[in-house]
Amino acid sequence: MNKTDEFIPTSLYPAKTKRTISIAFIVVIGFYLVSSITTESFIINFFLKLGNITDLVGRFFPPDWGYVNNVWPKLFETIHMAIIATTIAVIISVPFCLLAAHNITTNKWLYNSMRMILNIIRTIPDIILAVVFVGLFGIGVFSGIIALIIFAVGILVKLMSEIIEAIDMHPSEAIRASGGNTIQTIWYAVVPQILPQFISFSLYVFEINIRASVVLGLVGAGGVGQLINKEINFLNYPAVSTIVLIIFAVVVVIDWISGKLREGLV
Amino acid sequence: MIEFKNLSLVYPNGNEGLKNINIKINEGEFVVIVGLSGAGKSTFIRSVNRLVTPTDGELIVDGEDILTHNGKSLRELRKKVGMIFQSYNLVKRSTVLKNVIAGRLGYTGTFRSIFNMYPKEDMELAYENLKRVNIENKLYSRADELSGGQQQRVSIARVLTQKPKVILADEPVASLDPPTSHQVMKYLKQINQEDNITTIVNLHFIDMAMEYADRIIGMRAGEVVYDGPASEVTEKTFEEIYGRTIREDDIRGGEVNE
């Protein structure tokens, strides 16, 4: 029985692949239906009720341009929070980046516990950090800054430790072989390799912090978010859209500047 | 003077790097170690500055058993024993001068070295050593702008700047083309003769070994299987060390006649 000789492919893909893909597809769609039904959110509604929605969104327009001058002080506060938090986070993250890189921290136990702490920190949403610190230190900039620092350290250490793990270890071997101590080895052989990326990531974290510090105000942690919260409560939607548009412009400008600076680095 | 006494090294995974080595290397000698890949040449050389730690026996460098060294005394040892690597091991983004001055790190406090506060003599020494290998015009270039041969010369200058008594070189020319290889070996030989620095070089090219060495040590499977003056070595000796006939890629060739 020469079955193989008579074999004619009926499909472009092997049966197993087809089955896997079909199952995956059904799971994805099934889960989607379950989610949609439980949350009563059908994306199609967005298009069906588009008229309604645009009507309601219309309440935000036109922006109240007379409100612009009320925005600046809080907006600057947001920027200050981001600058201070980023600066402190950058300083704090230096030793932690080294501890979370396995080619520098050869102690497995220390390295693994650093990694674990790091992963936990990164799962905590920034706004919850802010809620907790506002509870501790009261409403204001300070609580926001502390929340941003922790948030930023989590991101920065993660990004930087990966860069450090990818560096060329040969130079540090040479420095050790010529009698350099640990600090000298890091300073001469590791730092020059990672400095451009470190600065670049710091600027990136600054961008993220600007966005985050807008949000933190919603729970009373200082900055322009506090203003949004207030105007929302007064149902003063035109003022909200003024604030949002200004934030938008500032975020775009800061991202652009920081992007230019980062391009010049590497 | 360096003396290996019944020295053995077993890597944590059980590989035997060195097996009961007994060798005496005299001051100012230019020793070339040959052997096939995996014979233990790197392990031999790296034991001398304790980049690897032998597990048994004694290793005497400059009158001290170095196997017990750690921390401060280990760094003192490494100040005396300079090393040159196959892949140069320069910090690519740093300038040539910064790479060379790194040879002074063992002599300089942590604080001073972080803020580049080197004594004037150190800077002059670094510059003088760059001149010795004829690369002083690249002083402020970034290391990655240099060719392989130039980078290896910078790494020689770095080693000289640390004023070592011993220079170790692990396959210093393996990544270079034949003329550049000879140039680098000539610098090493010249420094060995002028400064009377004991030099141990790993090579796997037999013609280069015969040309530059005072003495040749042959290794196979972690053991010393030959030890004698370079003048007495023939191709036959290499065939014994390698345990096979000599092939074309055992010879570097390309000798440039001055």
Added chain:
Amino acid sequence: MSNQLPPKPRTPAKVVKRVIILLAVVALYVWTFSSVNINWERVFSERTLENINRIIPQFFDPAWAETGTILVKMVETIFIAYTGSLAAAVLAIPLAFLCASNMVKNKFLNTIGMWILGAVRAFPEIILAIIFVAAVGPNPFAGVLAIAIGSTGMLGKLYSEVIESIDMNIIEALEASGANKMQILFYGIMPQVLPEFLSYAIYRFEIDVRASSVLGIVGAGGIGTLITFAYLNRNWDEVGMILLVIIIAVTIIDQISGFIRRRLV
């Protein structure tokens, strides 16, 4: 032969640039530290000490009794994230093709597409959520919309980068064999980009789970709703429990999605 080091070569332009950057940075910091308004007396007050003594112990003694309610809301959070991500994963595809310069050979349209995506990305999800809560009321649907729109911005950009990096030779070959535009799309382009699209969509889902867990703070459904209540009622043990659930859920989802993404590529 002197051993004097030659002077460092410095170009005036470089020096000027450095000085300008330095001055700008110093000015920025002076401005920041001279005008930032931290109420140190409040920060280091009796109240803070009291709060620390009261809140921290509660916080680390989570309200296990609330586990049921909190889990239900966490599931809702995941559903919001999923619905939003999936919608975004689909919506982003046409936008990505619009932005990809090797697909739409019209610089003007590419730029318009980039601008739309860029504009969307500049808004934090929670701000979008505020707007949608105003538009459709305080329910999960507002959250889904916020997630869907916010994710479309990022996915569209990532997708378009994937599309721009594909191997165009295959498309040429298909064109040469007489395939029409649709056939090229399904035989030449989709097989190349689909695994990466999927991988990015799953990655975005990870981010969206984090994002949707706080949207409730502005009324857009999910576990965030509970945060507001717990916080207003000073139930710190509940905040602790909510945080614990979020940490565990996010970790599990990260692991699963990481596993799937590794198998995709």
